Amino acid sequence: MWKARVFDAVGIAYLFLIALVVVFQPDDMAMLNLGRNTLLAILGVAIGFGFSFGFNGIGLKTLGEAIFEPPHKKALAEPIPWYKTFWGIQLATLFVVTCVAGVQVTQVSLYELTDPDGFRGAKKILMSLFNPEMSILPRGVLAIVETIFIAFMATVIAVPIAFVLSFLCAKNIMGGTPFGFGVYMFLRTVLNVTRSIEPLIWAIIFTVWVGIGPFAGMLGLMLHSIASLAKQYSEFIECVEDGPIEGITATGAGPLQVVWFAVVPQIVLPYISFTIYRWDINVRMATIIGLVGGGGIGTMLIQYQGQAMWPEVGTLALLIVIAVWAMDTASAYIREAIK
């Protein structure tokens, strides 16, 4: 039940910290004092644990308890309306407090939203977006073709690499020996870290490495695609049926033959489907990556945006919408058809 305790403790610590801010109204200097604030947070968690165990001691069902209790207990719970339960009140309190704090932090302001000057500016941009400047269309088309090729190359290079990696990070293939398990853990970690870094960041790193342009964008996308595809592929490998593997092993086939004849037929379709989907995602991401100098239409867009040339931006935005919509639709139809 430690998950429930930790959950409640963190929740209570959070309320405690917000209460401190409300009561003491700290200035910027005080907010930036990371060392002291960390201590306060730890104190909050400690208090939280105290309350959490306390509530549990007097038999109150806290939110953490309600979330993490095992299924067989959940099934036994009496149906009480949530607003009459302790955990319901706890959830509502957390939600309302977070909404109020959120309004403060994101500086939501109806005044700004309805300010006539600002509104006029936005209207001007919107109007010019809908009055695209067609003279840059030819260059825009070339740029979007470049973007689609960036996405294509990133996907095509990523697929075989991810294919091989996916076997090396599938638990059912590698889990048998300590060495295999070591490789599995190592690759999993590397791929998870790679994947958790956005392609945008990778593209920035590569623009420094190979210079601004489509090559940097392609490399960034490719790296992210390898990590994502390897993860998705390996999940399919992990849920293949054992029967065919046993059947082929029993014929005296070698390990490579077992993989080819018993595993591969079970995973080709999901592999193809996810690969097409990945290309589709990559086209969308390639436009964004262009914004940081990864080439293609994104790079062009950010240049016009910097000069506030809105009709030109409108043209490019239109092209992106058409390209993404086309890729999205095509990929959805193909994936549906081969299922």
Added chain:
Amino acid sequence: MAEPLLQIKNLEKVYPNGMRALKGVSFDVKPGEFLVVIGLSGSGKSTMLRCLNHLHDPTSGSIVFKNEDVTHLEGKKARDVRRRMAMIFQHFNLINRHTVLSNVLMGNLSRTNSLSSIMGMFSSEAKEKALGYLDLVGIREKAYVRADQLSGGQQQRVAIARALAQEPEILLADEPVASLDPATCHTVMDYLEKVNKELGITIICNLHFLSLVRRYATRVIALKEGNMVYDGDPKNIDEAWFEKIYGEGAREVHVN
């Protein structure tokens, strides 16, 4: 008396989780026998077959195959023993997305190098033979149909053809008819009998129904909680033995 084909002595299997599935089983198998293994669910029948062809590694004891100790083998040697002891399964274990013929050709994998098998290059001789085996189990006309389009009984016959393509000396069958209806059950058992009688392949088969045992077995062994409790003629399994194998108050179920 003929030289034993397989000599199993004190075979033990302890699974990694500590489960002792076999607790010292010993018996000989003579060439040409149709040996049936019976016993309650969980008595260790599947475990025993899988130890024989090294799908599982036995913990201790010994397996002698034609005077050669094959108890602990790895790599190429283990694969060679698997080829000589083909196996069929309760759930057929075919490759659904491949054709029937392609499934049967997979019986040749241990004798084809990895690269040519992956390119799908099997000799025309192997193909001829594969079609011949399909003929033997009566479904040659299904050769180019996808395996998952067939009924359960037909799939099991394809599995038998795949096993035959291995040109085995022994055929292990783990409850080959347990997921089939009674009529289909007999068809498949009849083909096993044909393989046994016409090709002279020794059969070791796990079965649940005593009526099938009496009809097909030339000899029976019974397992109970990992120990062998009976070894003999199927005709001699009477009421008393039945209760000993299956426990007090068990009733026989008939399949016709």
